[in-house]
Amino acid sequence: MLTGLFFSAMITVCQAFIPQVIRISVDGVLGSDLSKIPEWVKAFLSEETIRENPGKMLTIAAFAVILLAAINIAANYYSKVFAAKGSESFVKGMRDQLYDHIQKLPYSWHVKNQTGDIIQRCTSDVDVVRNFVTNQLMEVFRIIFLIVFYMVIMFSMNVKISLIAVSFFPIVILYSGYFFSKIAQHFQEADEAEGILSSVVQENLTGVRVVRAFGRESFERKRFDEKNERFAGLWIYLGKFLSLYWSIGDLITGIQILTVICMGVLFTVDGNLTVGEFIAFVSYNSSMAWPVRSLGRIISEMSKAGVSIDRIAYILDEKEEDDRPGVTKPAINKDIVFDNVNFKYEEGAAVLKNVSFTVPAGKTFAILGNTGSGKSTLVHLLNRLYDLPDGCGKITIGGVDIRDIDRQYLRSQIGMVLQEPFLYSGSIKENVGITRESSAFDDIREACEIACVDSAIDSFTDGYETIVGERGVTLSGGQKQRVAIARMLVEHTPVMIFDDSLSAVDAQTDAMIREALKKRMAGTTVILIAHRITTLMQADCIMVLEDGAVAEMGSHEQLMEHHGIYRRIYDIQMNTQLDADSV
Structure with missing residues (x-):
């Protein structure tokens, strides 16, 4: 990146010397006052040569312009090459950091944030930052160097006209700052709208079979059109705002150039400025007009880049999953104990209420319950997708609190099928x-x-x-x-969890899978969650959850004798099966 800045500065220097060559050539041909010729020029060309042999002077000037142009081309090439390498390395590092950080964010964060919006932050927003670093940021340094360098030359030629040219700069900076403050919020709204639009597309493509099955194409098109209309409307408004910004910039720039030309003509007529100096001065002023405006443009672009940086920072500032100090990696093929566990998500009622049970090592433990009774939450807590807050009970494996077990190690020892x-x-x-x-x-x-x-x-x-x-x-x-x-x-893995993962297979295949597991996976602790009684009835112990609390627990035979929830569900399912068989 620094090398790119060096070559960019070299481009500015080469471009600054060309008007000087023209100035000396014009003044030499016209016989103007040559006392202001720089000493380094006199080292190559004497004042007599300039006056008496203009052909030689013009030949040298032509070769000088060609040489400067060649250096400018080479510097421009290397500037872009090194700038691209530096910016792409920077952005690659950002992408790697983002992706690595997202992998370590809590499961709860992923649940709260839409996938489409996350993707948009990691792609479109990163591209905005890349464009800013590659183009605008490099351009800022080049423009500042160009303005300072050109102003030094212009003030050395004529202080009064230079002050007139500089007097317009505060106006450009003030109105650019005003637009910057007004446009930032609109850029943020447009980025958020793009994230919502991406989420709609992502959900539609992911659930394409559901959309087709229920004939929801028209609804999805209407939903997409609504979000797309808002997104387009925001950018149309931004386009109008930016058009006004550039129009005002054109007006101010035109007035500034016209003022400098008029004053330059007056100074030239009065003899305070040579024709060559006037041409060089107008050239420098015109060369600065666009960079100064570009600086204003970059200020406005900074608002968009700033929004994208904030959206990326939203991800990077999120706290990664971490472990307590001194975590261990004990054997997991031990008894699993839930001791008076209470849990609720960040917003909402309690999901689990005083839940206590033990899963003996090497046994099959089944969980039955209505939708929303907390079955999946139990295994999410066991796998530490959610951490159990302090004071809400304890979950242990072999007597060790799972919060004292290395998180990645724990997950590698617990297999889960959703x-x-x-x-x-x-x-x-x-x-x-x-x-x-x-x-x-x-x-x-x-x-x-x-x-x-x-x-x-x-x-x-x-x-x-x-x-x-x-x-x-x-x-x-x-x-x-x-x-x-x-x-x-x-x-x-020593522990296997089946979270209603046999719901889509028929009863015969269900039985075959359970029989194969029993034969070949002996000694493995199995936690089986299902709604189908036939899937659970062979388990060593069955727990029935109701409204987040343990309602019943025991073997199939014990629960059948109890005549509670389990028996009622069994009778309903068996009667339904008998009715289906009779049909």
Whole structure:
């Protein structure tokens, strides 16, 4: 970046010398006063040579202009090359920092923020910053250097006209600052509107099957048009605002140039300025007019860049997940104990109320409950996707509080399959083996056999190399769940959690998967969450949640004898099944 600034300064110096060459040439041909010729020029050309041999002088001047132009071209090339390298390295570092930071942010932060808005901050806003660093920031240094350098030359030629030229600068700076203060808020509104628009597009593309299934195309188009209309309206308003800004700038610049030319003509007629000096002065003034306006433009662009920087800083300023000092990595194949756990999300009522239970090591523990009863929250707490606040109970594994266990280590020891599994764009083999850096194909195939998806994969033309689309849209719901189960099994974790992850498979496949798991995963602690009684009834212990509290707990037989919630749900499901079979 510094090298780019050096070459940029060299460009300014080369451009500053060209009017001086023209000035000396014109004054020499016209026979004007040459007493003001710089000493370094006299070292190459004597005053007699300039007056008596104008042809030689013009030849030298032509070669000087050509040389300066060649240096200018080379400096311009290297300036852009080094500026691009510096800015892209800076922005690459920003992207890397952003992505790495987002990976370490709490799950709760991702829940609160829309995916489309996060993507927009990491792409469009980063591009705005990149453009500012690449173009505007470099231009600021070049313009400041150019103005200072040109003003030194102009004041050395004529102080009075230089003061007239400079007198317009405060006006440009003041009205640019005024527009800067007015436009910043509108840029922020436009960026936020773009984030909302991106979220709408992202949600529509992600849920394309739902949109098609329910014929919601018209609704989605209307929703998109509404957000797009607001986004376009904000930029149209900004366009009008900027047009006014540039129009005023054109007016002030025109008046400034006209004033300098008129005063220059008067000074030249009075003999206070040579013709060559007048031409050079007008050239310097015209060369400064656009940079000064550009400085105002950059000030206005800074408002947009400032908004983007603030939006990026919103992510970077968020606190990353961290552990307590002195965390350990104990064995996880121990009893899991929830002791008087209470929990609620940041806003809302309590989700869990005085929940206490023990999951013996190597056993299968099932959880049954209505939607919203807190089943998934339990496993999110166990996996430390949410941390249990102080004073809200305790969760231990082998007697060790999970808050004293290294977070990444804990998660690597607990396998989890969610009800709505996410599959990456890639082959089935890549999706299953993604949880381990080097997964042998035999391990992948064995996991798929246990998950009862091996035969379905073999039926595909490309087998395990079959490419699944984003979110696995080329697979059925049951196949996606089984691929996700296989992916978790490849990890060989001591604790496995199935969060209603068999809901999309039929009862027969459900039974086959549970039987295969029982045979091949003996000694593994399994937490099974489901709404289907037949999925839970073989568990060693079943807990029934109601409104965030433990309503019942025991084996299938014990709960059936209790004639409580579990028995009522069992009777409803069994009667429904009998009615379906009779039909």
